[in-house]
Structure formats: C-alpha cells, structure tokens
Amino acid sequence: xxLGILGVSALFLSLPILAFGEVPPAGGGDASASEGGDxxxxxLCNSVAFFFREDPREYLAEAGLLQQRPSAGAKFGDLGNNxxxxxxxxxxxxVAEERWESIAEGVYPWKFESKKQTxxxxxxxxxxxxxxxxxxxxxxxxxxxxxxxxGLRPRSTDTLGHPELVLVLVDYIHNPSSEGSLLSSYxxxxxxxxxxxxxxxxxxxxxxxxxxxxxxxHLGLYLAMLSGPGHIERxxxxxxxxxxxxxxxxxxxEHAGVPIALLAAGSHQREIPAGSEIxxxxxxxxxxxxxxxxxxxxxxxxxxxxxxxxxxxxxxxxSQWDNNWQMQRGExxxxxxxxxxxxxxxxGVEAVKAANLGSALYSLPKSLxxxxxxEANGHCxxxxxxxxSLIPQAGRGAFASRxxxxxxxxxxxPVIPLRRSDLDVYKKDRSPTGTQQILLNHCFGRPNSSLLMxxxxxxxxxxxxxxxxxxxxRIQWSTSKYNKSEWLTDDLEGIMARKKTGFMIDVIAxxxxxxxxEVLLDYGEEWEEAWEEHLNGWKAxxxxxxxLKDMSGDGRSILIRTVQxxxxxxxxxxxxxxxxxxxxxxxxxxxxxxxxxxxKPLTSVAYGWSPESWRPCDIVSRERSTGVSGExxxxxxxxxxxxxxxxxxxxxxxxxxxxHAVPRFAIKFTYKPYxxxxxxxxxxxxxxxxxxxxxxxxxxxxxxx
Numbered sequence: 001x002x003l004g005i006l007g008v009s010a011l012f013l014s015l016p017i018l019a020f021g022e023v024p025p026a027g028g029g030d031a032s033a034s035e036g037g038d039x040x041x042x043x044l045c046n047s048v049a050f051f052f053r054e055d056p057r058e059y060l061a062e063a064g065l066l067q068q069r070p071s072a073g074a075k076f077g078d079l080g081n082n083x084x085x086x087x088x089x090x091x092x093x094x095v096a097e098e099r100w101e102s103i104a105e106g107v108y109p110w111k112f113e114s115k116k117q118t119x120x121x122x123x124x125x126x127x128x129x130x131x132x133x134x135x136x137x138x139x140x141x142x143x144x145x146x147x148x149x150x151g152l153r154p155r156s157t158d159t160l161g162h163p164e165l166v167l168v169l170v171d172y173i174h175n176p177s178s179e180g181s182l183l184s185s186y187x188x189x190x191x192x193x194x195x196x197x198x199x200x201x202x203x204x205x206x207x208x209x210x211x212x213x214x215x216x217x218h219l220g221l222y223l224a225m226l227s228g229p230g231h232i233e234r235x236x237x238x239x240x241x242x243x244x245x246x247x248x249x250x251x252x253x254e255h256a257g258v259p260i261a262l263l264a265a266g267s268h269q270r271e272i273p274a275g276s277e278i279x280x281x282x283x284x285x286x287x288x289x290x291x292x293x294x295x296x297x298x299x300x301x302x303x304x305x306x307x308x309x310x311x312x313x314x315x316x317x318x319s320q321w322d323n324n325w326q327m328q329r330g331e332x333x334x335x336x337x338x339x340x341x342x343x344x345x346x347x348g349v350e351a352v353k354a355a356n357l358g359s360a361l362y363s364l365p366k367s368l369x370x371x372x373x374x375e376a377n378g379h380c381x382x383x384x385x386x387x388x389s390l391i392p393q394a395g396r397g398a399f400a401s402r403x404x405x406x407x408x409x410x411x412x413x414p415v416i417p418l419r420r421s422d423l424d425v426y427k428k429d430r431s432p433t434g435t436q437q438i439l440l441n442h443c444f445g446r447p448n449s450s451l452l453m454x455x456x457x458x459x460x461x462x463x464x465x466x467x468x469x470x471x472x473x474r475i476q477w478s479t480s481k482y483n484k485s486e487w488l489t490d491d492l493e494g495i496m497a498r499k500k501t502g503f504m505i506d507v508i509a510x511x512x513x514x515x516x517x518e519v520l521l522d523y524g525e526e527w528e529e530a531w532e533e534h535l536n537g538w539k540a541x542x543x544x545x546x547x548l549k550d551m552s553g554d555g556r557s558i559l560i561r562t563v564q565x566x567x568x569x570x571x572x573x574x575x576x577x578x579x580x581x582x583x584x585x586x587x588x589x590x591x592x593x594x595x596x597x598x599x600k601p602l603t604s605v606a607y608g609w610s611p612e613s614w615r616p617c618d619i620v621s622r623e624r625s626t627g628v629s630g631e632x633x634x635x636x637x638x639x640x641x642x643x644x645x646x647x648x649x650x651x652x653x654x655x656x657x658x659x660h661a662v663p664r665f666a667i668k669f670t671y672k673p674y675x676x677x678x679x680x681x682x683x684x685x686x687x688x689x690x691x692x693x694x695x696x697x698x699x700x701x702x703x704x705x
Contacts, residue, residue: 133378138366152272160260161211165253170201174426203644210458217282220300220360243541250683277367295339303343306332307355321348379412384459398462404513411507413457436685445687466520478504524689574675579617580666599662616641636662
C-alpha cells in the first residue's frame with residue numbers, strides 16, 4: 001500500500017507524501033542499496049510497461065517510438081504535431097483528466113507551474129485480453145491457482161506478471177504465534193530472492209504478493225520459480241529513503257520486486273499451452289513439515305520411465321494391454337517405492353494415455369482449461385500494473401491495465417486473516433521489541449478489532465491513498481463464488497482456528513477509470529490522523545546509512561580492509577562484508593602440514609545474481625598478486641560464516657573456515673542485520689482502514705482508540 005495524497009491539512013503542502021508501494025525518487029540516501037537507480041535507466045523494460053516522465057517526448061524518442069526528437073520550444077499541446085508522429089501501435093500518451101488535474105493542482109500548485117503530468121504507457125494502446133487468471137486450482141482442496149491465457153515458451157528472460165515489492169518478515173519465528181500459523185505457509189525462505197535480504201535480520205522470511213503468493217506447488221509440473229534480482233530491470237528497483245529527511249523511512253519495502261521466471265532449462269522445461277495452471281515448487285520439505293506424503297520431483301521421471309517401457313514393448317493387440325500392463329505394473333510396484341506406484345494407472349489403456357501425457361499431467365487433467373472456462377470462472381490478475389505514481393513523491397502506484405466502468409471489479413483478492421499481535425516483532429528470547437512487521441502497513445483492518453486481513457493478489461499492495469477527494473475505488477467483500485461468505489458468521493477464534501484462506505475482497509471502481517489511470521483508495525480518517533500524528537512527532541535519525549555504492553566505487557575501497565586494519569580504520573558500524581562462496585567452490589591443497597582451501601569459481605554461479613551464494617565473511621589478510629594491476633592485484637583470505645536458512649549442503653560444519661585466494665569481485669559490502677530503514681524505531685506502522693459495516697459485530701473485540 002502507499003501513502004498518497006491526503007489533502008486534509010496545509011501541513012502536507014510542506015512535508016513529503018510518501019508511498020508504501022515503493023520508495024519515491026526524491027528520497028535521497030542510498031539509491032544502490034537494492035541496486036536501485038534511475039527509473040528511466042532502461043528505455044524499454046520487460047516487466048514494467050509504463051513510466052512517468054515530466055516530458056514524455058524525450059522518453060519516446062529514446063525508445064524509438066517517435067519519428068523524430070522534439071524541436072526546441074515544443075509544448076505538450078504540440079504532441080502529435082510538429083513532426084511528432086507517435087506510433088500508436090507501440091505507444092499511447094494518456095494525459096491526466098481535467099478533474100484529476102484540478103484537484104492535484106489545488107493541493108500541489110507548485111507542481112503545475114510549468115508542466116502538466118502525464119503517464120506514458122508503452123506496449124499498450126487499447127484494452128487487451130487478460131493474460132493471467134486466478135481460478136479454482138486443479139489440485140483438489142488447494143483453493144485458487146494461477147492460469148495463463150496465452151501459450152508460453154520458457155526462456156531465461158520471460159516472466160509471468162509484474163514484479164511486486166518483496167515484504168520481509170524479520171525474526172518472525174520468534175513470535176509465539178508463528179509456529180504452524182497460516183501466514184508462515186505463504187512465506188518464502190531465503191534462497192536466491194534478494195540481493196541483501198538474507199542479512200536483514202538474524203532470521204528472515206519473504207512474502208511476494210501476486211503470482212508469487214498465489215501459485216500452487218506441484219513437484220511434477222512446476223514451470224515457474226521466483227527469480228533473483230539479476231533478472232530485474234533497473235526501472236523496477238526501489239530507492240532507499242533518507243532517514244534524516246524522510247518521515248516515511250522504514251514504512252515501505254526497499255527491496256526490489258521479484259519477477260516470476262519460467263524455467264528455461266532442466267527436466268521440467270516445456271512449452272506451456274494456453275489455459276495451463278502455472279505451478280511452482282515449494283520443495284518436498286514444505287509438504288513433509290505439514291504431514292503430506294506426496295510424490296517428489298524424482299518420482300515422476302521414474303514413473304514415466306516405467307510407462308514408456310510398457311508402451312515401447314506392448315502387444316499390437318490392444319485387448320492384451322491390460323494383462324501385459326498388470327504384469328509390468330506388478331513388477332514395478334515391487335521394485336519402486338509407493339509414491340511411484342501411486343502414479344501408475346491400473347488399466348493398460350490408461351497407461352498408454354499416461355505415457356503420452358506424462359505421469360504428472362495425467363494425474364492432474366484439469367490443470368489445462370479452455371480460455372472460455374477461464375473467462376467464466378476466473379478473475380483477471382493483470383488488471384493493474386506498477387509504475388511511478390502521478391501523486392508527487394508517492395513512489396510507485398497501481399495503474400489500470402484496461403478501462404473500467406463505474407462499479408466494475410478492478411481487483412479480486414484473497415486475504416490472509418491475522419491477529420494484530422501476529423505482526424509484533426520479538427527477539428530470540430521471545431521478548432517483544434515494541435515494533436511491528438512492515439507487513440502491517442499492507443493489511444486492512446478496523447481500529448476496534450484485533451483482526452487484520454492481508455490481501456495478496458497482484459497489484460493491490462501498490463494502491464495508493466487518495467483520500468475522499470481523489471479515491472476512484474473502494475473495498476467490499478467479494479461477490480466471487482470463491483469467497484467463503486458463510487464464514488462471516490464465525491467469531492474470531494473460529495476464523496483463526498480454520499488456518500486457511502477463504503475470505504476475498506473486491507476493489508470496486510467508484511467511477512469510470514481509464515486505461516493508464518492510477519487507482520486510488522481512501523484509507524480512512526483514522527489512518528490519516530495516525531499519519532499526521534507521525535509527521536508531527538517525527539524526528540530525524542542522524543545516524544544515516546552510508547551508500548554502499550559509494551563505498552565500493554569511490555576508490556578507497558578497491559582494497560578491502562582486513563579485520564586487523566579495521567581496528568584502526570573501521571568501516572561504518574552499519575556495514576559488513578559478504579563473500580561469494582559455496583562449500584564446493586574450493587580446491588584443497590596442502591602447504592607443509594597444513595590443509596588449505598583455495599577459492600575457485602563455479603561456472604554455474606551467475607556472480608551477483610545468486611543471493612544465496614553470498615555469505616558473511618571476515619577478511620583475514622590480503623595478498624599481492626604478481627604481474628596484475630588494479631583491483632585484481634590482490635586476493636584475500638576470508639573466514640567464511642553461515643547465515644540462518646542456508647541450504648544444508650552449503651552449510652559450514654566447523655569454524656573457523658578459512659578460504660584463500662578469494663578475488664576482489666567475490667567480496668562486497670552489505671548492511672549488517674537490523675540496520676536498514678525497516679528496523680527504525682520511529683518507522684510508521686498502521687493498518688489501512690476498512691469501511692464501516694464490513695466487519696461483523698462479533699469481530700469488533702477492542703475498544704476504539
């Protein structure tokens with residue numbers, strides 16, 4: 001969610017209006033903390049199709065969408081004239097409507113002194129068919145799943161849906177209510193997601209709203225995985241707020257969005273027909289921890305081998321297939337494990353079908369639906385796309401991918417029910433820190449209820465606050481057949497005891513919304529009062545974070561200081577070193593009677609793109625390389641460490657773990673745990689208000705503040 005326009009006090013004319021959706025460009029501070037930078041660094045981004053520029057013509061010219069560059073003195077009114085022939089099949093200029101402009105000009109007059117604001121949507125001209133749907137999963141009892149309405153060919157650069165901001169839960173496992181909680185079933189571990197996310201706290205878990213949360217897992221059919229930050233275009237990366245100037249520092253996620261990448265290699269790679277349910281892999285451990293005994297990703301290939309062997313040797317007379325298959329199946333059941341046996345049909349004709357489809361697809365025939373079925377039974381997941389908000393300093397917002405009439409459903413979203421106390425942050429000794437998880441800012445609730453609802457459909461966490469004057473959407477319980485409206489009669493204990501999702505909400509257009517227009521909600525007066533109170537009491541944090549980019553690129557840090565050198569010339573207390581290292585990235589040798597580990601590269605590691613391969617390390621010494629200059633003139637000896645959640649096969653069993661000949665490019669700076677803005681004691685935390693009457697009386701269990 002985002003902190004958008006309030007328009008309720010003159011106070012806001014002089015203070016920043018900040019965003020939960022993404023950190024605004026004007027925040028200052030470290031733009032490189034999440035490998036951020038200029039939103040406009042790439043003219044055409046694969047994942048985000050829309051950009052904000054004060055003058056869109058320069059942008060369009062750069063992108064090759066104008067036939068010539070603007071002439072000197074050309075004005076916005078000249079768009080399409082003076083030789084500026086916009087190629088409509090590739091671009092569309094949507095100027096903010098007059099009613100929007102008049103309201104915004106009244107609140108932010110200085111922004112309209114010289115120029116008008118526009119959105120510049122690329123890759124879209126008119127409404128286009130929905131590409132991604134949420135509908136009933138083909139896995140019985142799994143709730144909703146994600147379907148593609150278009151055929152897909154996996155490639156390393158292809159992604160599904162738009163990248164969403166990653167929300168980091170810090171030390172959630174220390175909260176007494178976390179064990180076996182519903183929320184924990186919707187989190188991802190540390191593997192390969194964020195550049196610096198593994199080091200946010202002692203323990204971290206990630207929530208990736210949208211496709212990343214709604215995909216179900218099938219270990220024989222998974223084709224999509226969360227992608228690391230190396231696959232993210234710079235235009236989607238957020239900036240870090242300056243805690244010394246921005247009251248919103250710590251209120252928003254500062255981690256890059258994670259795209260959903262289609263597997264480009266391996267045994268699961270295949271073309272994806274239109275209408276397919278898209279699966280990911282939670283890992284077999286996820287199911288084992290919850291008491292499910294299901295086939296693993298190794299069992300399906302084994303079943304396929306048995307089926308193909310039968311088809312290759314089956315009698316020509318189909319009447320003999322059953323007897324022949326029963327013999328082969330019986331032998332296979334004896335030699336294979338029970339999970340493999342469970343994938344083998346009992347009849348010969350069905351075995352032939354299974355061999356042609358593959359045992360995984362045969363076991364889940366409803367995973368392929370017609371587009372007519374999706375339109376009738378699904379809800380579109382790409383109605384919103386992320387982009388820099390039209391509201392000054394509001395960061396990213398949610399924009400309409402297609403036009404909506406008044407009372408249309410813009411977004412349908414399932415919600416995870418939570419207790420407010422579920423989001424309290426605890427220390428390792430289970431004592432409270434007095435702070436709340438950043439997830440609180442993205443939850444809906446009522447001030448007199450302990451129950452919160454976290455919505456996790458695509459784009460909904462980016463919808464900004466427009467207040468009563470500018471909101472063009474509202475929240476209601478969903479009219480979808482998938483909404484468990486009968487649960488509204490449950491009391492709070494009954495809701496939490498279910499430990500499953502079922503409630504859904506709709507974002508409804510309160511007026512016509514045009515393609516490319518920002519969608520805005522009214523967060524409510526109580527939220528506005530809380531934000532104003534935060535602004536009035538906010539004090540700058542003078543212990544500003546140093547830019548990691550500056551540390552690495554200012555020339556002083558080409559040589560990394562050793563632990564001994566840091567005693568006399570320490571790095572800032574917020575900064576530590578991490579090394580690119582996995583336990584098999586060594587050559588073992590002996591020098592005298594000592595056993596030495598020498599660093600060596602792995603061709604399978606994409607340096608800088610595999611966050612799980614970076615680990616904390618202390619620099620023990622620095623050695624000069626002969627005949628080499630620049631940053632490669634030295635190699636380093638490092639004492640490697642583990643971090644929480646590291647893969648078992650990559651875990652260091654004994655300390656110290658000294659590795660020699662570590663190159664400079666395999667060492668970088670990161671912020672130490674608990675130093676990022678998310679951990680500020682004065683960071684704004686408040687849930688988003690729901691309309692009166694949405695919660696039943698039985699849920700209103702707390703006194704009004």
